[in-house]
Structures are given as structure tokens and as C-alpha cells.
Amino acid sequence: MLWLDDLEDFLGAGGLTTIMLAGLLTAPPGRRVVLATMRTHEFRRFDAREESRLTGSDRDAWRAQRDVLQQAEVVRLARHWSAEERRRAAEHRQDPRITAALRAGERFGIAEVLAAGPELLAAWQNAWAPGANPRGAAVVAAAVDCCRAGLRRPVSQEWLRELHTPYLAARGGGDLQPEPFHQAMNWACAAAYATSGLLIGNYTRGYTAFDYLLNAPDLAPVPDHLWRALVRRVTSAEAYDVGLLAHQEGRPRQAAEALVRARLAGVPGADFLLAITVGDAGRPRRAAADLAGITRRREDQLGPRHPDTLAARHQLAFFTGEAGNPHAAASRFAALASDAAVVLGTDHPDTLAARHQQAYFTGESGAPAEAARQLRLLLADRLRVHGPEHPQVLATRRSLIWYSAAEPAQAELQLSELLTDAERCLGRDDPHTLAVRSSLAALTARAGRTAEAVASWELLAADRTRVMGHDHPHTIYARLEWARALAAESRTDEARTLLTQTLSEAETLLEHGHRHLRLARELLAALTPAEPGPA
Known part of the structure; x- marks a missing residue:
């Protein structure tokens, strides 16, 4: 076994x-x-x-x-006892652990109680108080985020000594009266109720965060300093795993840093994923150039219709459009959708994804009616294949609303209904949900409700900064639209300050000629000149 x-x-x-x-x-x-x-x-x-x-x-x-x-026979263990299990457990109340589990069973699961999960989580949260165990809390935070960032092995004490310091500084540093490091480690490893500590392991094997903490509510996104520190320390194979997770979490810049290491070490697939993350981070022309080479190599070695080649063709088409050539992108996706349907099947996710992108770039090419026609057909197929709550069904609905010739009031109503569905099915911080909010804010601005638009874009910019980071192109775009709304509200000085700051940062992040840079400069040029200061 x-x-x-x-x-x-x-x-x-x-x-x-x-x-x-x-x-x-x-x-x-x-x-x-x-x-x-x-x-x-x-x-x-x-x-x-x-x-x-x-x-x-x-x-x-x-x-x-x-x-x-999929090879496994899955046995799901419910968090809470059934009524029959509670009845049987009551026969053993002489065990104080079972008594505690029965008492807390309506709120917490049996495994959590027996492992002292709620107590340990409360101890971690309370340890940040000045004079308590703030350094220990910072050490635990670093260990938790190492797991959340994709590191699958224990962390050494030396790593924790270095990785915890930014967490402590962010909470107040010396003002918290932090304990010495050795005391922090002893506190974090101490078992609660003879079960487990916040950290599991020892000096020789390294330390792992108690897994109950990884599912704690309201955990902030993994901070940039942790991503950067991990990339410097992990092996090449681990760098690929960290980069893959960062990309899945919508953190392309952090993903790219990890994947550069993986690619240089020759980890299979790292060059392809790196090209995608470079494009997602705001350099679509560079991504398209790299993907063109990858696509040619796969066509030569595997053939033009091999699934790996189709995947490369998809990304090449996408970043061709993102680099400013939507006509070429739509044409590439039309050919890809046709080949994918033959090789993979008409209902395959990759085939449906190619059709969606074909419709999107058709709309971006100046043919919204044709895009809407394609999206109606796609929506019917996706509803049949996936059902109404699937993320891509919601994404297709958003695109269809955007390119349809509906009255603005009707489109806003449809987007509001879609937002409710997205928040219910996916959560408030899901990228699809944030995209719906972006479309809704744009329609609000078009309708001339400038104060409402300012509030919507400001909140979206804050949420995208929190979820995706300040350097993500989607965050930059939200800040630019926030500035546009400020200008429409005649808050010119605030708009100028925001645009100047955003443009200065974006110029270091996005490639030359990126559409966000062009938009920022156009918005700045359209502002009335600043009032001259006193002579």
C-alpha cells in the first residue's frame, strides 16, 4: 500500500x-x-x-x-457529522476531544476540531497584537504563502528567517514589540491540545504551514515580495510550478520571473508558457514573435493539426490581435476553429474557445453585428455543452451584450443581471466578474452618469490592484478609465495627477506602442492646460 x-x-x-x-x-x-x-x-x-x-x-x-x-475512486468526507454519527459519538463522551467536537460540531467540522484548527487560526490572528507573538505570526504567514504560491516542499528555517521580515514590517515592525526569532519558531511549532502546531516539521526536514490555515477566510493575495523571494530560491522544476500557479492566479509578471528560470534550465513547456505570460504582462508583440517561432517548430515536428500545435496557434492568434492586428487575429482564429473542430470535435473546449476569440476580434475589427451573430451561435452551443453557470458561458454572455446593438439602458440591465450571476457562481474577485464590472462601468460613463462612473472605476481599480497587482495591464486600464471619468466630471487636476502617475508607471511595464500607453497620452493631451502658478 x-x-x-x-x-x-x-x-x-x-x-x-x-x-x-x-x-x-x-x-x-x-x-x-x-x-x-x-x-x-x-x-x-x-x-x-x-x-x-x-x-x-x-x-x-x-x-x-x-x-x-480521474484514475481514483473519490471518497468525500463531509466536514460535519451526520445525525447518526453524532448519536454514536455521544456514547463516547468520556473522551474530552469527542465532547469538544460534539459541542462545536454545528460550526466546525470534526477533523477541524480534533486537529484544533479553529483554535490555531485564532491564535495566529491574535498573535499580531503588540507584545504577543507578532514575529511568530509573520513566520506563519510566510509559510502559508509559500504553499499558496506553489511550493510543494517544506521551507527551511533559514528561508523563514528571511521571508518573514516583510510581513512583520507591513504590520508595524518594531512597534509591535516582536519577540526573538527562536521564540517565534518555538511558538509557531507548539502543539495546540496535543494535536498540531501552526507549523509542522523540524529544523532538519523543514517546516510546512498547518493546512487548515490555507483555507482561512479573507486571506490577502500572495504579496509580490514573496513571489520574488521564492523565484530566487527554488529549483528549476519548482520554478515552473510556481510560474504556472502565478499565471493561473492572474499574476503574469510574477509568473514570467519564475518561468525565465525554468526555460533557461530547459524545463519542458516553459518556453511556451513564458511567451504567454510575457504577452499577458503587457508585451503582446514580443509574445507574438516568440509564439510564431514556437508554432513553426511545432508545425514542422508535429504537424499543423497536432493538439500541441493547435494550442500554439491559438496563443499566436490571440497576441497577434492584442498587438494591434484584429483582422489577422480573426482570420487566424477562423482557420483554427475549423481545424480544431475536425481534430478535437465541435464541442471541445479548445474549439469553443477559438470560436469565441474569432467573434471577439471580428468585433474589434469593426464588425460588431457579425460578432454578435457568431456569439449567439456560440452561446447556444456553450449552454448545451456546459450549462448556464459555466464561466465561459458567462463570458460569452458578456461579449454578446457588448457587441449587440441593444439600447444602452437594456444593455446595462443585462450586464447587471450578468454581474449578479457571476458573483453568485464565480465570486466577487474572479477575473470574469471583474470584467463584467468593467463593461458595466464603461456603459455608465457612456450614459453620462459621470459621478457614478468615477466611483465604479475607482473601486474596480482598487479591486484589480488587490487581486491582480498594480502592474497588471487590466489594473492599468481601470486607472486610465477612472481618470477619463474624473475629467468628464470636470475634476481636471485629479485626472491629470492620476494620468501622469499611471503613464509613468506603465511606460516601465508595457512595451512601446501598447494601446494603454496611447490611451494615456491621448487623455492627457485632451485635458485643459493647468493653471499657471503665481509669478
Whole structure:
């Protein structure tokens, strides 16, 4: 019997594959059993809905890991006891742990209570108080975010000594009266109720955050300083895993830093994923050039209709359009959709994705009516294949509303209904949800409700900064539209300040000629000149 605790730690680059699993289970003699555990949050990353968020090598890597999971017979363990389980447990009240679990069972799960999860989470949150254990809390925060950033192995004490300091500084540094580092480690490792500590491990093997903390509510996004520090320290294979997760989380700049290391070490697929992240980070022309080379190599080695070649053609077409040539992009996607339908099937996610992008770039080419026609057909197919709550169904609805010739009031109503659906199905911080809010804010501005538009764009800029980072192109765009709304509200000085600051930052992030840079300069030029100061 092979036991794989926290199965996600055994997946990814260099990890368990279906071929390895088959060889293990079929090799004579005797019967073999593989058991594994996996947190629900990790298991949900391989839900069919997640596939729709991925493209190219992201999707390939995701599918390789999902294929392993599909070999398993899944046993779901409910967080809470059933009525019958509570009745049986009541017969053993002499055990104080069972008594505590029965008492807290309506709020927390049995496993959480037996592992002292709620107590440990409260201890971590309370430790930030001045004079308590703020350095220990910072050490735990660093260990938690190492796991959330894709590191699948324990972290050494030396790493934690360095990685925790920005967390402590952000909370107040010396004003918190932090304890010495050795006391912080002892506190973080101390077991609660004889079960587990906030950190699990020892000096020799390294330390891992107690996994209950990874699902704590209201965790902030992994900060940039942690991404950068990890990239400097991890192995090349780990750099690919970190880069893949960063890209899936919508952090292309952090992903690119990790993937450069992976590519230089020759990790398979790193060059493809790196090209995508470079484009997503605001350099679409560079991405298109790199992807053109990758596509040619795959066409020569695998043929033009091989699934890997189709994935490269998709990304090449997309960044061709993002670089300012929507006509060429629409043409490429039309050919790709046709080939994908033959090779993969008409209902395959990649085929449907190519059709969506064909429609989008058709609209961006100046043919909104034709784009809307294509999107209506696509929406019908996606509803049939996926159902109404699938992320790509919601994305198709948004595109269709945008390119349809509906009255502005009707379009706003439709987008408001879509926003409600997106928040319910995907969550407030999902990229699809934020995109719907962007479209709704744009229609608000077009309707002349300038004060409402200012508030909408300001809030969206703040949320995108929090979720995606200040340097993401979507964040930059939201700030530019916020400035446009300020100018329409006759708040010229505020608009100028925001535009100047945003342009200065964007010039260091986006490639020359990027459409966001052009928009920023156009908006600045349109502002009335500043009043001269006193002589």
C-alpha cells in the first residue's frame, strides 16, 4: 500500500503521472493499493470549470494532473457529522476531544476540531497584537504563502528567517514589540491540545504551514515580495510550478520571473508558457514573435493539426490581435476553429474557445453585428455543452451584450443581471466578474452618469490592484478609465495627477506602442492646460 498524504504535493513537474501509476499498480506480483488525501480547495482546482480558464501549456499541465485524479475512486468526507454519527459519538463522551467536537460540531467540522484548527487560526490572528507573538505570526504567514504560491516542499528555517521580515514590517515592525526569532519558531511549532502546531516539521526536514490555515477566510493575495523571494530560491522544476500557479492566479509578471528560470534550465513547456505570460504582462508583440517561432517548430515536428500545435496557434492568434492586428487575429482564429473542430470535435473546449476569440476580434475589427451573430451561435452551443453557470458561458454572455446593438439602458440591465450571476457562481474577485464590472462601468460613463462612473472605476481599480497587482495591464486600464471619468466630471487636476502617475508607471511595464500607453497620452493631451502658478 502506498499512502500519498496531500496528493497535490506529488503532482506537477516531475510528479506522479498516469503512466507511473499504471506501472505501479500492474507490476507483478500481488495486489497494490494507492491511497491519497487532498483538501477540497485543491481538488476543486481540477473541476471542469477550471479548465475553461486555462489555455495552452497551462491547460496541458492541468490535464496531466487531472488525468491522475480521474484514475481514483473519490471518497468525500463531509466536514460535519451526520445525525447518526453524532448519536454514536455521544456514547463516547468520556473522551474530552469527542465532547469538544460534539459541542462545536454545528460550526466546525470534526477533523477541524480534533486537529484544533479553529483554535490555531485564532491564535495566529491574535498573535499580531503588540507584545504577543507578532514575529511568530509573520513566520506563519510566510509559510502559508509559500504553499499558496506553489511550493510543494517544506521551507527551511533559514528561508523563514528571511521571508518573514516583510510581513512583520507591513504590520508595524518594531512597534509591535516582536519577540526573538527562536521564540517565534518555538511558538509557531507548539502543539495546540496535543494535536498540531501552526507549523509542522523540524529544523532538519523543514517546516510546512498547518493546512487548515490555507483555507482561512479573507486571506490577502500572495504579496509580490514573496513571489520574488521564492523565484530566487527554488529549483528549476519548482520554478515552473510556481510560474504556472502565478499565471493561473492572474499574476503574469510574477509568473514570467519564475518561468525565465525554468526555460533557461530547459524545463519542458516553459518556453511556451513564458511567451504567454510575457504577452499577458503587457508585451503582446514580443509574445507574438516568440509564439510564431514556437508554432513553426511545432508545425514542422508535429504537424499543423497536432493538439500541441493547435494550442500554439491559438496563443499566436490571440497576441497577434492584442498587438494591434484584429483582422489577422480573426482570420487566424477562423482557420483554427475549423481545424480544431475536425481534430478535437465541435464541442471541445479548445474549439469553443477559438470560436469565441474569432467573434471577439471580428468585433474589434469593426464588425460588431457579425460578432454578435457568431456569439449567439456560440452561446447556444456553450449552454448545451456546459450549462448556464459555466464561466465561459458567462463570458460569452458578456461579449454578446457588448457587441449587440441593444439600447444602452437594456444593455446595462443585462450586464447587471450578468454581474449578479457571476458573483453568485464565480465570486466577487474572479477575473470574469471583474470584467463584467468593467463593461458595466464603461456603459455608465457612456450614459453620462459621470459621478457614478468615477466611483465604479475607482473601486474596480482598487479591486484589480488587490487581486491582480498594480502592474497588471487590466489594473492599468481601470486607472486610465477612472481618470477619463474624473475629467468628464470636470475634476481636471485629479485626472491629470492620476494620468501622469499611471503613464509613468506603465511606460516601465508595457512595451512601446501598447494601446494603454496611447490611451494615456491621448487623455492627457485632451485635458485643459493647468493653471499657471503665481509669478
